Amino acid sequence: xxxxxxxxxxxxxxxxxxxxxxxxxxxxxxxxxVQCGETVVLLGRSGSGKTTTLKLINRLLEASSGDILVDGRxxxxxxxxxxRRMVGYVIQEIGLFPHFTVERNISVVPNIEGWRSDRTxxxxxxxxxxxxxxxAIAKRYPYQLSGGQRQRVGVARALAADPPFLLMDxxxxxxxxxxxxxxxxxxxxxxxxxxxxxxxxxxDLRESLLLGDRIALLDSGKLVTxxxxxxxxxxxxPLVVAYRQAFDxxxxxxxxx
Amino acid sequence: xxxxxxxxxxxAQVGELTLEHLWLVAASTVLAVLIGIPLGxxxxxxxxxxxxxxxxxxxxxxxxxxxxxGFLLPAPWIGxxxxxxxxxxxxxxxxxxxxxxxYSGIKGVDPAIIEAGRGMGLTDWQLLLQVELPLALGVIIxxxxxxxxxxxxxxxxxxxxxxxxxxxxxxxxxxxxDNSVIxxxxxxxxxxxxxxxxxxxxLERKLxxxxxxxxxx
Numbered sequence: 252x253x254x255x256x257x258x259x260x261x262x263x264x265x266x267x268x269x270x271x272x273x274x275x276x277x278x279x280x281x282x283x284x285v286q287c288g289e290t291v292v293l294l295g296r297s298g299s300g301k302t303t304t305l306k307l308i309n310r311l312l313e314a315s316s317g318d319i320l321v322d323g324r325x326x327x328x329x330x331x332x333x334x335r336r337m338v339g340y341v342i343q344e345i346g347l348f349p350h351f352t353v354e355r356n357i358s359v360v361p362n363i364e365g366w367r368s369d370r371t372x373x374x375x376x377x378x379x380x381x382x383x384x385x386x387a388i389a390k391r392y393p394y395q396l397s398g399g400q401r402q403r404v405g406v407a408r409a410l411a412a413d414p415p416f417l418l419m420d421x422x423x424x425x426x427x428x429x430x431x432x433x434x435x436x437x438x439x440x441x442x443x444x445x446x447x448x449x450x451x452x453x454x455d456l457r458e459s460l461l462l463g464d465r466i467a468l469l470d471s472g473k474l475v476t477x478x479x480x481x482x483x484x485x486x487x488x489p490l491v492v493a494y495r496q497a498f499d500x501x502x503x504x505x506x507x508x
Numbered sequence: 509x510x511x512x513x514x515x516x517x518x519x520a521q522v523g524e525l526t527l528e529h530l531w532l533v534a535a536s537t538v539l540a541v542l543i544g545i546p547l548g549x550x551x552x553x554x555x556x557x558x559x560x561x562x563x564x565x566x567x568x569x570x571x572x573x574x575x576x577x578g579f580l581l582p583a584p585w586i587g588x589x590x591x592x593x594x595x596x597x598x599x600x601x602x603x604x605x606x607x608x609x610x611y612s613g614i615k616g617v618d619p620a621i622i623e624a625g626r627g628m629g630l631t632d633w634q635l636l637l638q639v640e641l642p643l644a645l646g647v648i649i650x651x652x653x654x655x656x657x658x659x660x661x662x663x664x665x666x667x668x669x670x671x672x673x674x675x676x677x678x679x680x681x682x683x684x685x686d687n688s689v690i691x692x693x694x695x696x697x698x699x700x701x702x703x704x705x706x707x708x709x710x711l712e713r714k715l716x717x718x719x720x721x722x723x724x725x
Contacts, residue, residue, distance in 0.1 A: 309627055335629030346624025350642050359638070360628055408628070418627075 260284040260320070261416065261448040262308060267317030269303055269472075277303045278472045280317070290442055290449040291477075292463030294456065294494070299469040301452040305418045308450065309338045321416065336360060338416040339409030339447075343424045345401050347393040353379075353404050354389040360412045378407040383437055399430035406438070410445075417449045423458070435461055456498040460484065468494065511688040511695075518692070522677075526696050529673035532591065532666060533659045533700070536598030540655050543599070544606025545648065549636065551607070552614045562611070565604040573597065573662050577669045594663065594671035601662055602655035609651025613644030646716025653708030660701040664693065674700075 262285040269278040278300045285291045293301040306312040307319055310331050319326045326334060347356050354375050361371040379386045382403040393401055402422060409417060423431045423438075439462055442449060453459055459466050460480055467477040468491060475490050483491060515522055551558035571579075580586055580593040587593060617640055625635045641648075667675025677693025 311623065311627060332629045332631055335627060340624070340627030342620060342624060342627070344618075344620030344624075346618070346620040346622075348621060348625070348639055348643075359630070363630070363634060405624075 259287050261287040261322060262450065263318075263320040264304070264307075265318045265320070267304075267307060267314050267319060269300075269307060269312065270315045276315075276472060278307075278314075281469075281472070281474050282317075283467055283474060283477055285448055285450055287448055288446040289464040290451055290462055292451045292453060292459040292466045293469055294453060294459045294463075294466050295469035296454055298471070300472040301454075301469055302420055303472075304469070305420050305450060305452055308418060309335050309340055336364070336412060337414045338418055339414040341402075341405050341409045341417070341419045341422045343421040345405040347401055347404060347408070349393050352390050352392055353396070356393070356404060357408045357411050359408070364412055374411065378410060381410070381441065382407045397430075398426050399434060402426060402434060415448060417447045419449065419451045421453055422451075424453070424455075431458075438462065456494055511691045514688045514692050522692060522696065525672060525674050525676055525693070526700070528591075528671075529660070529663055529675075529697065529700065532594050532598060532663045532671065532673050533656060533704075535595045536602055536659050536663075537652065537656045539595065539599040540602035540606050541652060544603050544651070544655075545610050547603075548607040548610025548648075549614065549641075551611055552640075553632075558611065562604075562608060565607050568600045569604045573601070573665045574668060576600065577666070581669075590666070590669050590671035593669060594666035594673075598659045598662055598666070602659055605651040605654040605658070606648075609647050609654075610644065613647030613651075614640045616647065617643045646712050649708060649712040649715055653705060653712060656704040656708060657701050660697060660704060664697055 264281055264283050267278060267281045268276055270276040281300070281304065283291070293304055295301050303312060307314050308321065308326070310326050310329075321329065321334060321338065348359070351359070357375050357378055358366075358371045361374060366374075375389060376386055379389065384400060384403050384407070388396065388400065393404070396404065402425075405422065423434050426434065435458060442462070451459075451462055460483070463480055465477060465479050466483045468475040468483075468488075470490060476486065476488050478486055478491075484495075486492070547561060551561050568576075576597045577593060580596060583593075585592070586596055621639065621643070622635065625639050630638070663673050664675035664678055666673050667679050674693040674697045678690050678697075681687065681689030681691075681693065
């Protein structure tokens with residue numbers, strides 16, 4: 252096998268399958284690469300295997316077959332804890348620790364990495380500003396925050412130790428439309444500055460067109476197509492067309508063009 | 509002779525038996541905490557063990573206390589002294605609430621919080637000590653509370669095997685058909701149970717502060 256086929260690939264999946272114990276396969280021969288510094292959106296309906304793919308990358312799940320390379324190295328060869336600390340992870344439910352204040356939530360990884368306290372403190376200030384939060388909320392508990400603020404803290408926490416990779420699983424899915432649009436825009440400008448390698452899961456076509464450099468369309472555990480954003484908008488691939496029509500049609504499309 | 513007269517006349521003995529009772533309850537509750545919490549944690553880590561462990565603890569709880577004291581009589585070292593037997597028996601009774609509450613407290617932590625923690629690269633120990641145990645603490649303390657209250661009640665029966673405690677008055681009063689003697693054992697025991705209930709209830713609220721109960725996510 253040509254192990255160094257793609258030098259600039261930051262994350263690479265090679266013919267990855269994932270089966271449940273009952274034989275049902277959630278992912279089938281999935282191959283895709285994510286270049287350094289790009290945002291790849293995994294788009295697809297519920298059950299298409301998007302979230303499974305993410306969890307295989309940070310080894311919350313183990314692939315049944317195939318290889319996954321992060322930073323050129325098979326995830327099986329990575330120390331799983333090291334791997335996860337260089338791959339930030341943001342989920343829809345956020346999962347902030349409810350018994351920790353905002354600043355303690357953000358400093359979990361810096362603390363276990365043994366950062367000096369003044370370095371951690373500076374980093375917290377920096378991150379809160381980066382995600383557009385008032386630094387005064389550092390002492391608050393998660394239940395005292397709004398949904399949008401919580402998700403910003405979730406992003407700040409994932410960025411705390413400055414991981415080069417970021418996995419995001421419908422991070423804005425549970426927010427109201429206005430807050431979602433706001434966070435999407437901010438995330439885009441944040442990403443333009445930070446240039447992380449991002450894999451972003453969503454079922455929202457608009458979100459994928461807004462945030463993705465390339466879009467991978469998944470359907471029942473298979474990769475249908477993976478295209479740069481501009482090509483995706485004009486693709487005649489039947490499923491892509493169906494997806495576009497679903498979002499264009501009806502009265503929901505208040506913002507066509 | 510009425511209850512108050514009896515208590516005042518025998519105040520030295522009332523005090524002594526209350527202290528004995530307290531010792532039985534405290535020693536067995538501490539032992540149950542030391543054994544029950546690790547066992548409860550272990551069965552969250554190794555699921556095949558959870559049914560057998562909880563099953564055995566359940567069965568122990570159904571053994572009548574007098575019979576359990578009897579079973580322990582021939583045991584080496586333990587059977588040699590009545591208070592050892594009593595403490596062991598009380599510990600066994602207190603295990604079920606300890607194991608069960610530790611287990612369900614940890615299992616009750618929002619899975620999204622666990623997943624976020626694992627995704628951040630916390631080791632299993634870090635996850636346990638920084639996230640799971642603090643969030644389960646309220647439920648675990650309520651297990652200690654149940655265990656202590658049960659122990660106060662069951663410990664009165666320990667007097668039947670000569671382990672002392674407030675049960676002495678109760679058994680003596682029963683033999684003498686004297687209500688004030690029975691009450692001299694029963695009332696302090698009831699007060700002790702109430703105090704344990706209120707005390708641990710307070711601790712439970714104290715250790716599961718606002719932000720945990722409102723479990724935001």
